[in-house]
Amino acid sequence: MPVEMKLAKIIISEINENQVVFLREVDGVRQFPILIGIYEATSIDRRVKDFPRIRPLTHDLLVNTVEALGGEFDSVIISELKQQTYFAKLRIKQDGELVEVDCRPSDAIAIAVTCNPHLPIFVAEEVIDEALMPDSGQL
């Protein structure tokens, strides 16, 4: 069963190439970090802080395009952790069907916080188990 988690913290550092987002269980205390790039971290941060945007940025464009094609975002899921790399999926409803599209967790989280209301962020139980192992390599 995937576990619902929420964006707990974003740490943006100008010194490091990788930035960090923390996901925390909605109904629990487990949390883990994901390393992401500066562009994605900034994109997520701007959305969480609701900065005004004159023209649609790339994640806005993705959301607008899905709506224009008759899709409706359902949720995002971080589905796999392989060799210290997370894999995620966008889950979109269209004509009563669930369509899943592979993506990076940073895009998944950016899309989740671009939608209004924000989308639920799910994480596969085995991903949490692996992420919490001491040798997971993530921080």
Added chain:
Amino acid sequence: MPVEMKLAKIIISEINENQVVFLREVDGVRQFPILIGIYEATSIDRRVKDFPRIRPLTHDLLVNTVEALGGEFDSVIISELKQQTYFAKLRIKQDGELVEVDCRPSDAIAIAVTCNPHLPIFVAEEVIDEALMPDSGQL
């Protein structure tokens, strides 16, 4: 009538905040520059050079999502220039209809070069006229 143009040059500078792409007429000699951000310039550059990508980056994700929802990219168009800001649209076919989605020209060009084969890039005639005026403010 919109004019078909192609990506003629990308200039990436680490000193300047804004990067430059040049569009040049396919059947003519007119060309003009568009200032874009470093992330977008890098994204376009990587696609033109066909760098391998382990996981889908944001523009790949947009293309994959459109395909998953039964859409097919037709072209992109730079449709307007207002107060030194360009506006563009993605043009997508779905169920025989043409769906247009507003975007920035940098996303439009990145999407055009992400698709295989690349999408045609159209520019509205009045945008070219304005872009070529000496006081257009673009460079």
